[in-house]
Amino acid sequence: MVLINFLGPIKTTPLEVDFVSTLRDISEVLSKDPYLKNWLVDCTIAVNDVIVYDLETPIEDGDIVSVLPPVCGG
Amino acid sequence: MEEYFLRQYPLFGEKKQKSLKSKSIAIIGCGGLGSNLALTLGSSGIGKVYLVDFDVVAVHNIHRQIAYRLEDINKPKAKLLAKILRDRYDGVEVIEFVGSFEEFKKIDAKYDVLIDGTDNLPTRAKLEMHARELNIPWVYASVEEFHGYVCFFKNSTFAKAITINDRVSAGIAPPIVSLIASFEANLVLRYLVGLNTEMDILNYLYFDEDGIFRVDVFQMPI
Numbered sequence: 001m002v003l004i005n006f007l008g009p010i011k012t013t014p015l016e017v018d019f020v021s022t023l024r025d026i027s028e029v030l031s032k033d034p035y036l037k038n039w040l041v042d043c044t045i046a047v048n049d050v051i052v053y054d055l056e057t058p059i060e061d062g063d064i065v066s067v068l069p070p071v072c073g074g
Numbered sequence: 075m076e077e078y079f080l081r082q083y084p085l086f087g088e089k090k091q092k093s094l095k096s097k098s099i100a101i102i103g104c105g106g107l108g109s110n111l112a113l114t115l116g117s118s119g120i121g122k123v124y125l126v127d128f129d130v131v132a133v134h135n136i137h138r139q140i141a142y143r144l145e146d147i148n149k150p151k152a153k154l155l156a157k158i159l160r161d162r163y164d165g166v167e168v169i170e171f172v173g174s175f176e177e178f179k180k181i182d183a184k185y186d187v188l189i190d191g192t193d194n195l196p197t198r199a200k201l202e203m204h205a206r207e208l209n210i211p212w213v214y215a216s217v218e219e220f221h222g223y224v225c226f227f228k229n230s231t232f233a234k235a236i237t238i239n240d241r242v243s244a245g246i247a248p249p250i251v252s253l254i255a256s257f258e259a260n261l262v263l264r265y266l267v268g269l270n271t272e273m274d275i276l277n278y279l280y281f282d283e284d285g286i287f288r289v290d291v292f293q294m295p296i
Contacts, residue, residue, distance in 0.1 A: 007290065008221045008280040042237040044276075050293045051235045051276055066292070068278055070236075073218035073243030074107040074193035074251075 002026070004065045010039050023047070024055040026065060036067075044068040078163065079119055090267045091119055095165075097266045098122035098185040102175050102201060104151035105129070106246070107215055108191025109141035110255030111262075115189075116159035118263055122167045123159060124185060126178045127152040138248040179204055187262055188212040191255075193243065199233045211265070211273070215258040218243045221280035222254035226261045230274035230294035254279065 002020055006012040012035070020026050023045065031037045045052055046066040047059065059065070075083060079091055086094075097120050101111050104127035116123050131139070131146045131154065141155050156170035171178045175197060188205045190198055190213060198214060205212035211228045225232070257279065265271040276292040 007278060008282075009219060011283075042239055042241060044236055046292045049291070051295055053234050053295065066290070068292075069221070070241060071216040071218050071222050072193070072195050072241045073246050074103060074105060074191060074216055 001061060002059055002063050002065060004030070004067065006036075006039075006067045008069045010036075010043075010067060010069055012036060020059050022055065022059055023052060023057040023065075026059060027055060030067075039067065039069065042070040044070070076119075076165070078165065082119065086267055093268065094119035094266060095121040098124070099187050099189055099262065099266075100124040100126065100178075100183060100185045101189045101191050102126045102178070102197070103191030103193065104139075104141075104155045105135060105191060105193055106138040106248075106251040107193075107217065107255045107258065109139045109151075109155055110252050111189055111191050111259050112155050112159055113141060113162070114256065114259045115262060116166055116168065117163040120166065120263075120266060122169065122185070124169050124171060124178075124183055125152045125155050125159075126171045126173070126175060127155075128172065128174045128177075138246060138251045140248065140252065175200060175204075186210060186266060189258065189262060190214045190216075194240065195236065195238045196240065198236075199238050202227065202232045213258055213262055215254050217251050217254040218246045220247075220250055221278070222250065223276060223278055224254060224257045224261065225276045225294060226265065226271060226273050227294070228273040229296050232294075235276075235294060 002017050004015045101108050130148050130150050131142045136142050146154050150172045152170040152172050156168040159168045201212055213226050215224045274294040276294050278290045
């Protein structure tokens with residue numbers, strides 16, 4: 001089981017998913033929800049509190065995935 | 075002992091405080107983040123401050139760009155901010171540059187840290203590239219709504235981890251801008267004075283759905 005947390009303004013309660021082996025699998029699961037698909041376009045992802053950028057990043061049972069929103073202003 | 079820093083000596087000690095005099099920084103962008111950064115870092119004892127911004131003050135800037143007043147509308151931000159810094163502390167050398175970051179790069183200025191006060195992701199990617207060329211650290215910050223990021227980059231790569239696009243900022247109010255800029259300024263000051271400073275850690279500061287303020291930290295990939 002992999003826990004997915006959504007931070008800041010992403011209004012989704014934490015999700016638990018099974019049968020995923022890469023970040024790409026998680027992206028496909030989340031993309032089924034139109035609200036989350038919209039966020040995924042430019043969000044940042046962390047696995048176990050390490051920022052990752054490769055969709056082929058392996059995901060293991062017990063991992064915690066964080067979805068961080070984009071912020072661009074200043 | 076410089077009386078101006080009477081309250082800062084007990085924190086840093088005389089040697090560290092004096093060491094700041096030989097340090098220099100470049101603040102790119104004199105808007106919301108930049109005016110906050112300049113006000114606090116410009117009066118900390120850092121010897122030289124470059125202020126870079128191509129823009130003039132617009133009426134809708136002033137609520138969060140705390141250095142500016144209504145009478146400043148249509149005047150160049152870098153020039154206005156430089157005057158404030160000199161008026162607040164006469165021991166700092168302030169060099170204003172009214173122009174783009176691309177133009178500023180051409181003057182070959184030398185400084186110890188490149189500081190992000192910009193408002194868009196493509197310019198931040200350029201800051202990172204230039205910091206790599208100069209072999210100096212750069213400090214990233216971005217802010218909108220009630221959240222923001224801050225990261226002191228030394229070895230990690232911003233452009234790999236953050237999606238660089240021309241996304242436009244959501245709404246923004248003054249206090250969160252000052253909060254994010256203050257965090258950014260603290261990292262710069264700690265680094266320049268020789269105190270332990272986290273590097274390549276992405277800080278995400280936000281209010282959660284219960285209204286609790288949180289800082290989550292993430293290791294950036296090296």
